[in-house]
Amino acid sequence: MRRGHMVSRVGVFCLSALVSIATGCVEQKARSPADGVTQVHLPDVRTPIPLGADAQQEHRAVMLQHLETVQAIVAALADEDYRLAQGLTESHLGFFMHRYAMARQEPADFPPAYHDLAMAHHAAAEKLTDVMPTKDLKQILPEFNNVLKACVACHLEYRLRHS
Numbered sequence: 532m533r534r535g536h537m538v539s540r541v542g543v544f545c546l547s548a549l550v551s552i553a554t555g556c557v558e559q560k561a562r563s564p565a566d567g568v569t570q571v572h573l574p575d576v577r578t579p580i581p582l583g584a585d586a587q588q589e590h591r592a593v594m595l596q597h598l599e600t601v602q603a604i605v606a607a608l609a610d611e612d613y614r615l616a617q618g619l620t621e622s623h624l625g626f627f628m629h630r631y632a633m634a635r636q637e638p639a640d641f642p643p644a645y646h647d648l649a650m651a652h653h654a655a656a657e658k659l660t661d662v663m664p665t666k667d668l669k670q671i672l673p674e675f676n677n678v679l680k681a682c683v684a685c686h687l688e689y690r691l692r693h694s
């Protein structure tokens with residue numbers, strides 16, 4: 532009985548020592564300027580797109596919708612609702628969305644290479660739309676990955692704000 536008590540006290544001591552070592556490491560890491568996470572953001576070599584305040588607001592709204600759409604598509608896939616997943620992909624990420632977004636923006640504001648990345652993204656979304664009826668994740672996930680790769684490709688190249 533006494534021995535068990537001792538063991539558990541030692542256990543608690545060791546545990547709290549471990550926790551303080553662990554949190555110490557975390558704090559040190561967050562403070563260090565040589566931290567890998569901080570360096571990832573430097574230098575920012577993205578090409579800035581100078582948009583007016585309204586166009587910037589509009590662009591941001593489209594982007595936030597994109598992220599919400601991706602979440603809703605994943606939710607539909609988790610529910611095995613492939614028809615919903617297909618509808619969301621087609622109407623929110625496909626060429627229809629592109630025409631809608633372009634009608635509300637000034638295409639001349641965007642460099643041709645940006646437009647190409649946008650078109651590649653919509654083309655990937657159309658392919659994803661096409662494989663949804665297979666209900667086969669082995670076919671759906673690679674196309675979904677290509678859509679997300681197209682998001683990432685553009686984010687690596689362009690930014691809006693000058694900062």
Ligand code: HEC
Pocket residue numbers: 591594595597598601624645646648649652678679681682683685686689690691692
């Ligand atoms: C053709 C280019 C392009 C594509 C494709 C693209 N984005 Fe963006 N996105 C941008 C740019 C430019 C910004 C602004 C980045 C900045 O100024 O730091 C942005 C910003 C965002 C933001 C931040 C919005 C905010 O609150 O400021 C989100 C979220 C986002 N994109 C999601 C997505 C998702 C999800 C996809 C794919 C389904 C996607 N984007 C595809 C160009 C693109």
